[in-house]
Amino acid sequence: MKGLIRYAHSRAAALPFGYPPAVVLPGHACLVVVAAVAVAQRLAAEVVDWTLTGGLLAIFPVVYLLVGMPIPDGGRPIGVAACALLGTSVLLVHPVANDLAPLTLVVMLAECAAVTSLRVSLTTAALAALIPTVAAAVGHLGYGLPFYLVAVALGWATGFIIRTQLRLFEQERQVQAERAVQAADDERRRIAREVHDVVAHSLSITLLHLTGARRALQEDRDVDDAVEALTDAERLGRQAIADIRRTVGLLDSEPAKVRPEPGIGDIDEVVSDVVRAGVPVTYRVDGDPRSASAATGLAL
Secondary structure (H helix, E strand, O other), X not given: OHHHHHHHHHHHHOOHHHOOHHHHHHHHHHHHHHHHHHHHHHHHOOOOOHHHHHHHHHOHHHHHHHOOOOOOOOHHHHHHHHHHHHHHHHHOOOOOOOOOOOHHHHHHHHHHHHHOOHHHHHHHHHHHHHXXXXXXXXXXXOOOHHHHHHHHHHHHXXXXXXXXXXXXXXXXXXXXHHHHHHHHHHHHHHHXXXXXXXXXXXXXXXXXXXXXXXXXXXXXXXXXXXXHHHHHHHHHHHHHHHHHHHHHHHHOOOOOXXXXXXXXXXXXXXXXXXXXXXXXXXXXXXXXXXXXXXXXXXXX
């Protein structure tokens, strides 16, 4: 049973627009049931001759698919349609009262219109409408010609609506996939900008500390100032590495660790780093810093 389900999934996956087995298998089952009922009606009416092979011919493509024999993708709907048209024609050689044989055309048209182009499905619908028309002219149809013609039209419309809906769903999936790719690209660009800002800021101050250390050793021979500048440079370098790791960690599939973005309260630390590097910077705050939004604080 599991093997049959896997096989049905593989067959359905080969159809256009990603038809699920829940759509494909009921159509095949209806075709088999209608053809079997048409044959049973003739057996009940004691019509036992070569025309009963029409029922087998109508379901031949379904059996052919189920036993695993390969059929080219383009030949599947055409083969189903041809066998259903021919099988129904053979069955109608000996019509019976309340005949359901023409309903085979309805199921066939629904399947055909769901997977073929509009031109092919309309051509098939015209041929399907011709069969009960000829049968009504030379024989007998249980429910009358208008009933079968309306049924044929409804069968084609059902398949066409299914095809249209699934085609729209496929387009929507493509649009969603493109949006996901665009969102990922935007996120990568944002992370790249953040990494650039972190590296530029940290390297700038680190280089100032290294310059101060060099001058302290080269000009003043002051080891203590040089060690202090190198210590600050080391601290800033470690902080920059941690910030870069945090930023790059946003690319991981696992949830990233939450860390608040810098704000106005962190400006003091930035100014202190620059001052310790030997750059004369003054910092004054006017007003209440808490009145600024988080976005403004991050920008500052």
